[in-house]
Amino acid sequence: MKTKDEFIRDEGVSFPGKTYEEHLLRHVFNDQRDYLFKEMFAIHRAHVVMLAEQDILGKEEAGAILAGVEKVRKIDYRQLNYDPLFEDLFFMMESRLADEIGADLAGKVHIARSRNDMGVAMYRLVLRRHILTLIQHALLLGGSLLEQAKDHAETVMTAYTHTQPAQPTTLGHYLLAIYDVVNRDVRRLWSAYEGVNRSPLGAAALATTSFPISRDRVRDLLGFGGIVENSYDAIAGGDYLLETASAVMTLMINSGRWIQDLLLQATREFGVIRVADPYVQISSIMPQKRNPVSIEHSRSLASSAAGEALAAIQMIHNTPFGDIVDTEDDLQPHLYRSYEKASRVLQLMHAVIRTMEVDAQKTSKRANQSCITITELSDVLARDKGVPFRKAHQIASAVSKKCTSAGKELNEIPVTEANEWISTVYPASLTEEEWRGIVCPREFVHRRKIQGGPNPEEVKRMISEREEELFMMDQTHQNEKERLRQADQSLDRAVHHFIAGK
Numbered sequence: 001m002k003t004k005d006e007f008i009r010d011e012g013v014s015f016p017g018k019t020y021e022e023h024l025l026r027h028v029f030n031d032q033r034d035y036l037f038k039e040m041f042a043i044h045r046a047h048v049v050m051l052a053e054q055d056i057l058g059k060e061e062a063g064a065i066l067a068g069v070e071k072v073r074k075i076d077y078r079q080l081n082y083d084p085l086f087e088d089l090f091f092m093m094e095s096r097l098a099d100e101i102g103a104d105l106a107g108k109v110h111i112a113r114s115r116n117d118m119g120v121a122m123y124r125l126v127l128r129r130h131i132l133t134l135i136q137h138a139l140l141l142g143g144s145l146l147e148q149a150k151d152h153a154e155t156v157m158t159a160y161t162h163t164q165p166a167q168p169t170t171l172g173h174y175l176l177a178i179y180d181v182v183n184r185d186v187r188r189l190w191s192a193y194e195g196v197n198r199s200p201l202g203a204a205a206l207a208t209t210s211f212p213i214s215r216d217r218v219r220d221l222l223g224f225g226g227i228v229e230n231s232y233d234a235i236a237g238g239d240y241l242l243e244t245a246s247a248v249m250t251l252m253i254n255s256g257r258w259i260q261d262l263l264l265q266a267t268r269e270f271g272v273i274r275v276a277d278p279y280v281q282i283s284s285i286m287p288q289k290r291n292p293v294s295i296e297h298s299r300s301l302a303s304s305a306a307g308e309a310l311a312a313i314q315m316i317h318n319t320p321f322g323d324i325v326d327t328e329d330d331l332q333p334h335l336y337r338s339y340e341k342a343s344r345v346l347q348l349m350h351a352v353i354r355t356m357e358v359d360a361q362k363t364s365k366r367a368n369q370s371c372i373t374i375t376e377l378s379d380v381l382a383r384d385k386g387v388p389f390r391k392a393h394q395i396a397s398a399v400s401k402k403c404t405s406a407g408k409e410l411n412e413i414p415v416t417e418a419n420e421w422i423s424t425v426y427p428a429s430l431t432e433e434e435w436r437g438i439v440c441p442r443e444f445v446h447r448r449k450i451q452g453g454p455n456p457e458e459v460k461r462m463i464s465e466r467e468e469e470l471f472m473m474d475q476t477h478q479n480e481k482e483r484l485r486q487a488d489q490s491l492d493r494a495v496h497h498f499i500a501g502k
Contacts, residue, residue: 021084028329029082032089035336039125040093041073042491043118043201044109046221049494051111056211063498065109068101070499090115112211116235116323117203123332124196125222127244130339131193132481134248137346138186139474142179144354146470149175150463154456156441157272157363158372165370168441171358173454176462178258183466185251186473192240192247199224200234206323207231221494223487236322242313244335248342249309255345256302259295262352266292272363276355279348298348301341308338367441371400371410376438376447385428395425410439 002010011017016025032040045066052062072093086092098106153172158165199222202208202215208231219227228234265272279294312334319326374396381392399421403410415435422428430438437443449455452462 016084016087021082025084025087026082029089029092031329031333033077033080035126035333036089036122037077038073039122040090040118041069042125042222043121044069044073045495046218046491047113047201048109049221049491049498050214050217051108052498053217054212054214056111056213057108059498060501061105061108063501064101065097065105066495067499068097068106069109070495071100072096090118112204112209112213113201114203114205116205117200119328120200120203120235121222123328124198124200124224124240126332127196127240127335127339128193130336130343131189131196131244131247132477132484134251134339134343134346135186135189135193135477137343137350138182138189138251139470139477141346141350141353142182142186142466142470144350145175145179145182146463146466148172148353148356148358149179149459152358152360153459153463155358155360155363156367156445158367158370165372167372167375168367168444169454170445170456170459171360171363172456172459172463176459176466179466181254181258182251183469183473185247185254188247188250190476192243194225195240195243197223197225198240199227201227203228203231203234206235221487221491223484238316238319238327241316241327241331241335245309245312245338248335248338249306249313252302252306252309252338252342252345255349256299256306259299259302259345259349262349263292263295263299266295272359274357274359275352276357279352279355292352294348294352298345298352301345301348305338305341305345308334308341312338364441368409368411368439371403373410373439373441373444374400376444380430380434380438381422381426381428384434385430387426387428391426395422395428398425413439 011019048057048062048065048069051057052059057065075096080089080092083092086095094106094109097109100106149172151172152175153170155171156168157171157174159167159169159174199215199219201218201222202213215227228237262273264270266275275290275292275294279292280290281293283289283291312331315326315331315334377399378389378392378396381387381395382389385392387395399418400410402421403413406413415430415432418435419429422430437447445454446456449458451458
């Protein structure tokens with residue numbers, strides 16, 4: 001072990017110390033470079049344009065500054081590496097700008113601004129982009145779910161409760177349920193987007209500035225939907241991070257549940273779905289295997305994405321209400337990675353679901369097993385035969401037990417034998433037609449035509465409504481992307497106006 005004096009000599013006696021540089025500043029710099037470079041310069045451009053329009057900067061000054069900014073922002077940021085001469089990427093780029101236009105002019109970019117409001121604005125711009133991308137992929141997934149649901153509105157299958165065969169439903173009904181969850185996840189993402197898409201710029205350190213700036217003009221140039229009005233809130237508030245993390249974490253936890261279902265249904269033993277060849281891998285030693293690793297990877301990535309989001313939430317917990325690093329450089333990459341992984345999950349599952357094949361014959365055969373239509377026996381007895389409901393339930397329980405003891409399925413029991421079992425509990429009997437309706441899974445499904453039920457016509461009605469809703473949500477997404485594109489164009493025009501000296 002080094003002595004204290006040897007350690008100090010190795011570390012250095014001025015900022016940054018070797019350990020601080022290697023284990024913090026270098027990592028922070030790399031994250032800023034990889035995630036924030038574009039957004040940093042967007043803010044520079046909008047801020048300088050506003051300063052010039054407010055006559056805080058002269059028009060010629062602004063043109064010279066923006067010409068320098070345009071040149072520096074076009075460098076290949078991927079080639080940038082940490083330099084201990086600069087605390088972070090911001091100061092390195094200010095130095096690059098100074099090399100182009102002079103230190104005094106470059107320093108004016110920072111008039112009426114702080115790294116506090118600028119940092120939060122960069123984070124919001126990046127998160128805004130990630131949320132919109134994830135919404136896009138969620139909508140694509142939703143479309144594939146509706147497509148398969150429509151194709152299988154009449155594909156009868158076994159539904160499970162507590163992992164045990166419960167009642168018949170249809171694959172369309174099941175997939176539509178997944179779609180509805182994804183739809184709510186999209187709504188949560190939009191809610192997070194609304195919270196993120198607000199400008200903190202103009203708050204400066206936390207108390208605004210004495211320069212006559214226009215916060216609203218900067219907001220407009222950067223495409224923010226509004227401003228975080230209270231300047232202290234703009235710097236101190238972290239709820240936009242919590243909303244962003246919660247939305248993606250909920251999406252991934254929800255997705256992990258049905259992904260696990262699909263993985264089970266893809267097993268040889270279940271054999272309900274067949275994953276298309278582009279999304280399976282063959283064993284290196286067992287050539288007969290078709291490993292659905294696309295689904296496995298999706299399940300794993302979903303857990304990882306949820307974990308990254310939870311890490312961000314934990315980092316905010318019990319932190320002071322103010323500008324503090326816990327909500328900044330160390331936290332942000334967790335959220336970015338969470339959204340990137342979530343997007344990978346949704347794109348993989350979109351491909352798997354859109355191309356998967358379903359063994360409808362097998363699902364139909366399985367729906368005739370395990371006495372899963374027995375609920376209809378108690379319903380018929382109570383509704384049509386006047387049997388008290390609890391007594392009807394008792395009869396259904398007795399019949400299912402006798403059926404299981406006999407080693408038979410319900411549809412293998414003749415009505416005469418069924419009536420004998422029923423009569424031991426209550427004086428009631430069924431006709432052949434009534435009994436055939438009770439033991440038929442398809443008839444069970446068709447009778448469940450209450451709103452939201454598995455009746456194929458009801459499922460088709462719901463699908464039709466969801467298709468219209470999905471179209472409108474896609475339009476909303478496209479409209480927002482177009483609005484941001486127009487904001488970018490407006491900023492470009494304003495910048496070039498000053499550079500041209502007009």
